[in-house]
Amino acid sequence: QQPVQSPQAVILREGEDAVINCSSSKALYSVHWYRQKHGEAPVFLMILLKGGEQKGHEKISASFNEKKQQSSLYLTASQLSYSGTYFCGTAPVNFGNEKLTFGTGTRLTIIP
């Protein structure tokens, strides 16, 4: 089944923070996060492997709780360039990233 993301859409003013959640009904080995702008290819943000790690990438960070089969993406002090649709991609325990399944997506709009 497809991972479920929440919220489906969010509008923020520049400088505000956002949290995007990804929840799976299956056991996970890893979670991948991508951002896709309209008409463009998905762009890789980060991968989190099982172990409950948290990773950071400038003002974008993420956490992964494999026991709860959940991941969250944190965007702090959002910039206009953060606008786009964010997808989590999950890889089940018994496969590598060959079997990456994308979540339902969260559309983020940053306004000045």
Place this chain on the structure above:
Amino acid sequence: DTEVTQTPKHLVMGMTNKKSLKCEQHMGHRAMYWYKQKAKKPPELMFVYSYEKLSINESVPSRFSPECPNSSLLNLHLHALQPEDSALYLCASSQEPIRGLSGNTIYFGEGSWLTVV
């Protein structure tokens, strides 16, 4: 260079046509993928090639036929498509896949916009 190149960028074809989508990467990746993406939906996995061999077919109709001529190239042959097959087709690649392990970044191409009329 982390680039996956897809051609053509746009393709319009009739339901009786035969066409092909092409994908190329020069990152030395040994896993290549085809995804299909409809408007406002996430990408859906179609095929995975590992070491030039088809390893995953997600029950894709036979009117879509993948081919991996070598480690750098991936094709998707299209024949007798239906209007509902109109979508963005994304090619992607990653380093050699290892079952039971993951962590390889998947790099996507810009996609080929396909319209079936």
